[in-house]
Amino acid sequence: MRVVIGEDEALLRHGLQLVLEGGGFEVVAAASDAVELERAVGLHLPELVITDIRMPPSHSDEGLRAALRLRAKHPEIAVVVLSQHMQSRYAKELLSSSNGKVGYLLKQRIADVDTFLGQLRDVAAGGMALDPDVVALMVARAKRSNGAIRELTPRQQEVLALMAEGRSNSRIAAELFLSEKAVVQHTSRIYDSLNLALDGESHRRVLAVMHYLSDN
Amino acid sequence: MAKKAPRLKLARSLDRSLVVIFVAGLSLAAMEWALLPVAGPIGHVMMLFPVVTVVYLLAGVRAWHRRPGNRLGALILFGGFAVFLGGMGNGDIPVFVAASTIGATLILAVIVHMLHAFPSGRLKGRLSKVTVSAAYMNSLLLQAPGYLFRTDPAAPFLFIADSPSVAALARMLQVWVGVVVMAATAFVLIRRLVQADPGQRRVLIPLFAYGSLAALFVPLSTQVLTPLLGMNMESQAALQLMVLGGIPIAFGHGMLRGGFAKTGELEELGSWLGASGGTRSALAAALVRALGDPTATLSFWLPRQGVFVNEDGTPVPSVAQSTNRGQEEIMVGSRKVGAIGYDTTVIEDPALIRAAGQVVAIAVDRERLTVELRESYGALQRSRERLVDAADRERRRIARDLHDGLQMQLVLLALEAQQLAKSPGSDAGTVERATHLRRGIDSAAAELRQLVHAVMPAALIERGLAAAAEDLIDRMPIPTTLELELDDGSCPSAVERTAYFVLAEALSNALKHSHATQIQVQLKIVEGWLHMEVCDDGTGGADLLAGTGIRGIGDRVDVQGGFFELASAPGEGTRIKVELPCA
Numbered sequence: 001m002r003v004v005i006g007e008d009e010a011l012l013r014h015g016l017q018l019v020l021e022g023g024g025f026e027v028v029a030a031a032s033d034a035v036e037l038e039r040a041v042g043l044h045l046p047e048l049v050i051t052d053i054r055m056p057p058s059h060s061d062e063g064l065r066a067a068l069r070l071r072a073k074h075p076e077i078a079v080v081v082l083s084q085h086m087q088s089r090y091a092k093e094l095l096s097s098s099n100g101k102v103g104y105l106l107k108q109r110i111a112d113v114d115t116f117l118g119q120l121r122d123v124a125a126g127g128m129a130l131d132p133d134v135v136a137l138m139v140a141r142a143k144r145s146n147g148a149i150r151e152l153t154p155r156q157q158e159v160l161a162l163m164a165e166g167r168s169n170s171r172i173a174a175e176l177f178l179s180e181k182a183v184v185q186h187t188s189r190i191y192d193s194l195n196l197a198l199d200g201e202s203h204r205r206v207l208a209v210m211h212y213l214s215d216n
Numbered sequence: 217m218a219k220k221a222p223r224l225k226l227a228r229s230l231d232r233s234l235v236v237i238f239v240a241g242l243s244l245a246a247m248e249w250a251l252l253p254v255a256g257p258i259g260h261v262m263m264l265f266p267v268v269t270v271v272y273l274l275a276g277v278r279a280w281h282r283r284p285g286n287r288l289g290a291l292i293l294f295g296g297f298a299v300f301l302g303g304m305g306n307g308d309i310p311v312f313v314a315a316s317t318i319g320a321t322l323i324l325a326v327i328v329h330m331l332h333a334f335p336s337g338r339l340k341g342r343l344s345k346v347t348v349s350a351a352y353m354n355s356l357l358l359q360a361p362g363y364l365f366r367t368d369p370a371a372p373f374l375f376i377a378d379s380p381s382v383a384a385l386a387r388m389l390q391v392w393v394g395v396v397v398m399a400a401t402a403f404v405l406i407r408r409l410v411q412a413d414p415g416q417r418r419v420l421i422p423l424f425a426y427g428s429l430a431a432l433f434v435p436l437s438t439q440v441l442t443p444l445l446g447m448n449m450e451s452q453a454a455l456q457l458m459v460l461g462g463i464p465i466a467f468g469h470g471m472l473r474g475g476f477a478k479t480g481e482l483e484e485l486g487s488w489l490g491a492s493g494g495t496r497s498a499l500a501a502a503l504v505r506a507l508g509d510p511t512a513t514l515s516f517w518l519p520r521q522g523v524f525v526n527e528d529g530t531p532v533p534s535v536a537q538s539t540n541r542g543q544e545e546i547m548v549g550s551r552k553v554g555a556i557g558y559d560t561t562v563i564e565d566p567a568l569i570r571a572a573g574q575v576v577a578i579a580v581d582r583e584r585l586t587v588e589l590r591e592s593y594g595a596l597q598r599s600r601e602r603l604v605d606a607a608d609r610e611r612r613r614i615a616r617d618l619h620d621g622l623q624m625q626l627v628l629l630a631l632e633a634q635q636l637a638k639s640p641g642s643d644a645g646t647v648e649r650a651t652h653l654r655r656g657i658d659s660a661a662a663e664l665r666q667l668v669h670a671v672m673p674a675a676l677i678e679r680g681l682a683a684a685a686e687d688l689i690d691r692m693p694i695p696t697t698l699e700l701e702l703d704d705g706s707c708p709s710a711v712e713r714t715a716y717f718v719l720a721e722a723l724s725n726a727l728k729h730s731h732a733t734q735i736q737v738q739l740k741i742v743e744g745w746l747h748m749e750v751c752d753d754g755t756g757g758a759d760l761l762a763g764t765g766i767r768g769i770g771d772r773v774d775v776q777g778g779f780f781e782l783a784s785a786p787g788e789g790t791r792i793k794v795e796l797p798c799a
Contacts, residue, residue, distance in 0.1 A: 009624055015631050054619075060678045084623045085665055087675050088690055089683050107623070108661045111630030111654055113638070137690040144689075144697060 001124060004044055005030040006037035006051035006063055007082075012107070016050070019110060023117040033057065034066040041070055046077065048124045052107075053083040053090070064090055071097040078124045082107045086134035088141060095128070103129035103166070122166055129166035138164065148194050156193075159186040230284055234277050237293065241273040244300055251307040261454045265303025268461040272296025275464035279471055283508055285568060287337025288471055291330055292464045298323040299460060314374055317363050321355040324394075324431055327463060328401055331427045334420075335471050336564040347400040354393045361386035398432060411540060412561065423470040430459050499579055500527065503556065507572060513557040516580065516587040517545075524555055529591030532557075542566065546573035546580050553581040600775045601710075608672075608713050615672040623664055630657040673716075680704035681712040685719060685739055692723065694733060701740035707798040714776050715739070715748055715796060718769045722750040722792045725765055730754025730790055741798060746778075748794040758784035769794070 003025045007013040010032070017027045025048075029040035033056045041049055049070060053063040067079045071094075080103035081094060094102050103123040109116050109131065119129040130138075139161050142149040152160065155176075162172045169187070173180040245266040252262040273296050280289025302323060305316030328351040332344040339345045365379040365386075405424045412420055434456050500514040515524040515532050523531045534543075542560040546553050554577075556569050563569060636642065637650035668674075676684035682704045689698040707715070719737065726732045732754035739748050758766060766782065769792070773780040778796035 009620075011628060012624055015628055019631065054674075059616075084619055085669060085674050087679075087683065087687055089675070089679065089686065106665075107627050108630065108658055110627060111634045111658065113631075113634050137687070140690045140692070141686075144695070 001048060001121075002026050002028050002044065002046040003048045003050060004028060004037065004040050004046045006032075006034065006049070006055065006066070008032050008052060008055050012052075016110060019113055019116070020050075020120075023113070023120075025117075025120070034062040037063075038066055038070065041074065041077065045074070048120060049077055049079045050120070051079070051081055053081055061090070064093070067102075068093060068097050071102065075101075078102070078126075080105065080120060080123055080129065082110070086131055086137065088134055088137045091130060091134045091138065100126045100128050104134060105129060105131045106133060119166060127166055130164050132161075132165055135161050135164045152190060152193060156186050156190050159183060160190055163187065163190075227284070231281065234281055238273060238277045241277075241293070241296065242270065245269045245273070248300060248303055248307075251309065251312070252303060253306070258450045258453075261450050261457070262303075262306060264454060264457040264461070265299065265306070268457050269296050269300045269303070271461050272299055272464040275468035279468045283471070285508065286335075286471065288330070288333060288335065288467065289337070291326065291333060291337055292467060295323060295326040295330065295464060298326050299457075310373060317374060318356070318359070321359055321435070323460060324434060325351040325355040327427055327431045328397060330463070330467055331401055331424065331431070332404060334423065334467060335562060338564045340564050341404075343400060344404055347397055347404065350393060350400075351397045354390055354397060358386050358390040358393060394435065398428070401431075402428065408561070413540070416561065419470050423466055426462065426466050430463055433459055499576065499583060503572060503576060507556075507558060507563060507568070509558050509562045511557075511559045511562075514554060514576075514580065515557065516554045516584045517552045518584075518588055518591060519552075520588075521591075525587060525591050527587060527590075529587055529589075529594045542569070544569040544573055546577050548577045548581050551581075553577060553584055597775070604714070604772060604775050605710065608710070611672040612677065615668050615674075618664065618668050618671070619674075623661065623668070626657055626661040626664065630654045630661070633657060670720075676713065676716050680709075681707065681715055681739070684712075684716050685737070688716075688720060688723065689737060692727075692735065694727070694735065696723070696735040696737060699736070699738045699740070702746070706741055707746050707796070711746060711776055711796050711798055714772045714778075715746055715794065718772060718792075718794055719748060719750065721765050721769050725758065726750070726752040726754060726790065729758070730756065732789070744797065744799045746794075746796040746798050748792075748796075750792045751789060753789045755786065756784045756788045756790050757786040758782060758790045 001024075003020055005013060005016055005020070005027060007016060007030070013030050013032065017030055020027055028044045028046055031037035031040050034051075037049070037051055037055075049067070051063040051067055053061055055062040055066075064081060067081050070077060071079055078101040079094075081090070082105055083090070084107055086104075086106060091104050094104050101123060103119060105116070105119065109119075123129050139149075139157060143157075149157070149160075158176060159172055162175060167175065169180055169183045172178075173183045176183070178186075248269065249263070249266045252265060253259060254262050256262065272292055276289050276292035276294075276296055278289075279286065279292055283289065298319060301316050301319045303316070304312040305320065307313065325348070329339075329348045332348050333339055339348055361379075361383045363374045364376045364383075366375075366383040405420075405428065409417060409420055409424065437452055437456060500512075503514055504510055504512045513526070513532070515526055517523075518525055521531075524534070526532050540560050541557055542563070543555050543557050544566055545555045554573075556573055558569055633650050633654040637647045637654065642650070673684050673687060675687045682700055682702055685698060685700065689696050719739075723735065723737075726735050730752050732752035735750065735752045737748075737750050739746070741747070770780045770782075773794050773796065776796050778794060781793040782790070783793075784790040
């Protein structure tokens, strides 16, 4: 899979490149600021873009803005945004820019290489990946303001949170020590309570998360 | 505010004198009306002489009454006399005809005098004095050969000897002196226009233009109007008189519109001070009124700092030499206590300012102490703002250093531990220990994230108060509601930072000490003020003096010029209310 990286710290850029190449990804370009990143993406049209949020010149949210522009311009390219800290507002902006093909993860997650690479592949395949940290923030807010979410049982809320992180049913089952069948039951009840139309499975997951966020 | 000052003895005396002058002037005009052939064939022109005289009389008396310290009023009255004199030549009483012949062109010199003396009524600079003297000489002395050495049909009794060549020479000389006088006048006026500020220019340009044109029109109209327009003598004379009649109106109006408020006597200022106690703003206002200069300023001397400050305690810049600003120091004995700044184009005589300074000196000295206090309060406030700012800057720097340095190091270390775990040939024990190491590094990184967030949250820097407050509430472990009515970046960043840290402190207090089960937060902007309210249902009993945290909240809010209120009766929860100015 062809990837373009955006990261201003040389050491981390190099580390990330090694991790990706070790996982069978082909890094076609590695940019050190947002302008260079957008140019490289336009040039190489990769399948996946991975970018830091904080980048020169303003060291603010340059990377996020670049990611949003890329999503609008090239909807077929998946974008994973990395950051040292999580903000629910950034997650919301990213998610409202698309139906899937986005990820928002803590940089620290890179070190859990297998999980990280798995999430990248999920996103590239049309899914999504949200960091547990930001999902926790969103669950907290949804509980405060969204009636539908509040009415879910605690177990269903846990399942929804893991879905938002982009986990598959089997992974959710393993995490919560449930049978996969029980997880399927929980998810269908969640769809019912949130009034989500029945549709392709992965698309419904994205919709569930979108709903989750759009009401906050 | 300032009471209307009572008219004092001296002022009432002036008023009475003006009434006498006015009545005398009216009598002269009435006499002229009676003596001139107003019923004759050119009666409508003859009538204009007394009418224009009365116009000068009204304008002059009004200007003198409104500004007793200004000589322009007297000058206008003198101009009225010159017009009166010019008219009397048309009668048939020999002594008046003689006087009229001698002073026939006096009015032109008076107009030049007015142009040079506006707005104070005093001549400023040697060039003006010489030019005006030349104008008077031209109109009185060089006029004389015309009736002394030539038979003037109007006043034959002034004739001494027949010498047409002397008369012609004097005539030519008069024209040339007139040209030089007008050129010098134009030079002086243009120079003044250049130095004037835009507000003054609006008054000066039309006035100078009209005055100069009038001074040129009256002598030149004979050469220009008659041949060009074929205007007869009567119409010409009528036009000249009407142009002259506009002069006192223009100067009188210009003087009053130019910001020359009614001037009281210094005596009035003194008595007013005694009555009012001379409160701060009233003192400066009374000074402005007394001096008739709306730009007059009062400043106070702070000997310790060696600077002049204004009423608010803000240092005032010293007067630059090139501008039209003048400054006179106010002394009590040999001690400097303050200064009066004024417009040198309005007030020509520094002695007037010095006299005013002596009147207000004691009040200024008393006021100086208050201003000194205000100045040191201002300095303290600025120092506090700098301290808060420096602290915030330091927080930002620490957060950035942790972010760029330590956090990245931890990612790389965790990556290395993971690679160790995955490297081929590692035994099971090594793999387990390396994975354990990575998890340890991850949890250290999580703690570091919290620390960085507490020091200076990225959301606050990148997006502003609303985003950062949402973030903070999302992380609360107990039910917390947030009512948000503001957009990101709607307040200055220093205010947003203050509000954020106050909110963080209030929430952490509620969590740590009050055993609250729920918290309500409200953030909104009402009429340029940021309102924040944090209520919990905990045990209450928070004390402003007990914890450094709450006191810190109060201090920070105070630095931003806001209000802080704490209600925390035992058993009734805690309510913290903060208001911060956003403008």
